[in-house]
Amino acid sequence: MAIADEAFAPQRRSKAQRDLLAALAIHSVLIAGALLMIYPLVWLFVSSLKTDTEIFSNASFWPSQIQFQNYIRGWQGAAVSFGTFFRNSLVVSTAAVIGNVFACSLVAFAFARIDFRFKPFWFALMMGTIMLPHHATLIPQYILFHKLGWVNTFMPLIAPKLLAVDAFFVFLMIQFIRGIPREIDEAALIDGASTFMIYRMIIFPLMRPALIATAIFTFVWTYEDFLTPLVYLSDIGLYTVPQGLRLMMSTTGQSSWGPLLAMSLLSLVPLLIVFLFFQKRLIDGIATTGLKG
């Protein structure tokens, strides 16, 4: 026994040491990478403290004098307060998240789990819709939404999401559902569960990582979308954050660079909050729901 203990002890210590070394290695790799990733944020922050002119004329990384004037000027805006743009963006993005999560999961369930007639045809058609560059449909789409009376409302930004128009997320969810063993829902089917119950009680909870990814991307991409709001929203009071930012940027004249960079940085805050909120749930994901049910 004693011999065995002695024989094992150094090995155990070296395993602990190896673990520590491995952790150190991983952290140093991650931190080095993180610096590369975080550089733009630092640059944005430092630059947002400079004056309009200093951003371009001063070669130095640091501002000659720290001032938060850009944040005040940026928030006040030329026509309406930047808070209005934030509110509009949050309304649109939240509605889009709700729409995409529910509508796309229903459609994905149909494609992944139900054998209905002409399924391959509909699937190919759906995939086809994302292959067409959306600039090609911009004009006819505008005519349609104009006839529906949706121009200068949030409808063109939200309605498509409620109708699972974004095939990206449908396909994403299909791939996740197909990773779930079919035995589970077949067992439920034998127990007499309806198709909707299988979707609601089994598939929907089990595809949670996909739903969270969908929520994150839908929020971020809707929030950042520039072209759709540009075309459909005319009233400055309805503008979203990217449009608000463009108001400060003149391609030909004098841009308000300081406020622009300050508000660019501020506009990341909701995105970061959403990401941190959802990614936490990404970890909980399968661990809590489990596959046992």
Place this chain on the structure above:
Amino acid sequence: MNLNRTRRQILKVTALAALAAPALVRAQTAQRIRYAGFVQSEGELKQLLAALNRYKAINPGVDIVPEFTNFSSFIDKLATETSGGNAPDMFSCNVDIVDEYARRGVLRPLTSYTPNPIDLSDYVQGAVKAATVNGQLFAFPNDAIGPALVCRADSFKKAGVAQPNQMWTWEQLAKISVDLTKANGPRFWGMEDSGSNYIPCDLFMRGMGKTLFTPDRKIGFQSADLAEWFAYWDRLRKSGGVPPADIQASVNGSDITTFLVTHGRAAMTAALTDKFAGIQTMVTNSELFLQMLPNGFDGGTMKQNHYVYAGNSTGLSAKSPHVDRMVDVVRYLHRDHEGVKLRYLGSGMIPCSKATRDMLVATGNPVDAKIVAYIGLLQQQEAAPRSPGVVGMSNMLRRMNEAVAFGRLKPQDAAAQFIEEAEKRLKA
């Protein structure tokens, strides 16, 4: 008694009318006008909105919905809205938009609204001509701009080079550029390569007695002339007067934040005067001055070739019903003392009318005063207006100049290709 009853009745009727009045006004006299456009800066937007709000306040029943954004976003949005049958009632135009949209029937002819209520007689006539298509006025010019060299005084001083005569030659420009490069040290060039810019190119052609495009939409030069243009810049590139191709390519067209002059890496750049104030704001360590581009060649005839026109005009949609009202909005912004003050003074925009320009100079901004003086200089001998060429012309010229700069095409081949592409577009 009788009187009392009548009075009571009157009161009742008045009360009812007062209650119904807002609804009635909205139903019968409310005019909702969508006013879309581009602005050069946030400050200009602020002032324009203030002027429009004031107009609404003194004209009850008129509702002006402002739809403003920056230039590149605006042209895409305008194209989509117009194509979708939902063009704004009134909108900003530049020379190219006036030409395209007037020929396609989107803009309303406006000649009948001049000189009454809008008198254009003291406006820059080049601007009025540029807004005129087939003899009809299609937009009211808001500002006055002209081509210029924007120059850094400090670089000239350092090189001991005096400001050139306004009537100078392209050969002199080349020489000065090389001198400035030599005197100002490494990573610095006398002149930015303007081979991609069609306005200096047009002036170059005019120096030879020709023009880039003729008023009847034809090409106004020979292939050899354009080849000489590309070769001119190629020679300057090799002698160090202008930066190498890859450094010049980092300048993005009209974006002044990318200009080498802005960063103190070049002494001169060709630009329109509406960029002058913006560049000066960013250049804190030197004064800038405006100088004409060359007006001819050694041994040739010298002639003032710089035209003044409008970078921003207001056009009215042919389909909008509120014509008189919209013309009145323009009158308020251009001609009304209060409107002019709200719209122009301090906005950085140089008004198209002489009277308003004088008012601007009187308020005492030295940068504005420099631009007004330069515009005045160009006005002393008026040049023929610029003829709109073809859509996408600036990008075409840029591509060809870059192909020469990066050594992919010879000047002759670049010129031939430009002509071939331009002719295809002229036919369309």
Place this chain on the structure above:
Amino acid sequence: MSAAALAAPARAAAKAASGASVARRNRDGYLFLSPWLIGFFCLTGGPILASLYFSFTDFSLFNEPAWVGLENYKRLIFDDPRYRTALGVTLAYVVTSVPLKLAFALAVALLLNRNISGVGLYRAIYYLPSLLGGSVAVAVMWRKIFAYDGVVNDMLLWFGIDGPSWISNPDYALSTIVALAVWQFGSPAVIFLAGLKQIPPELYDAADIDGAGRFATFRTVTLPLLTPIIFFNLVMQMISAFQAFTPSFIISNGTGGPDDSTLFYTLYLYEEGFSHFRMGYASAMAWALVGIIATATAFTFISSRYWVHYGDR
């Protein structure tokens, strides 16, 4: 093994049960599909057909479109050297950016799937570049980093190297855009992470009991179960790379320069349609792209039979 053996009769029973009600499956299928069907028939289908129609016309945004037959397509194939340039640039971008981005995303996802302290913060930081998207601020910053007098060249100067102007030299501009794309690897990485989270921990326990090493576990458990997600990311990154549009705004303000070296397919399409008012031609270009993407996607789908493993089979 035993699980499959147990499942077999259940599957047979389910087949029998479902086979008995084809009508029910059809009804359920179309009910679940209905949001997309309504969306397609009411919102997206019409404009898609309209653009197909425009591609056979001389539509200029403002005129009544007149039928020109295959004219636009003919011009595309035989008479437009810039179209060929755009196609070449785009193909080069797809072939380089997609594999690099996916490899990077997978590596980072594996790293961030571990139980290490502060992993949530790391994830957020690594997702940051993707949050910045194509915003104006990124364009300004990217130019400041890669300009001839930018940060990168300042660092190269320490080693005595006088670097080129990365963003405005035709030899390097596209590579710089690829670097930007790879840097914004966050979205596929999050999807990989979600995929890794979906792998049942029981399977890792089983591999552990079998005494499989870390690499063997990755090869026999993680990788096969992740193939549906790898497949998804591959298809989607490919489609979006073919449609890349914003990156070139960051480098060239949307001109496709320098010397057309960043002239992406959709950028040229947009220029023709909206700046040159040739919407008919632009539509033809759009539908030609559908053909190209569909072919590439079809090949990927066919290949997936040999390397993608689904849990439902």
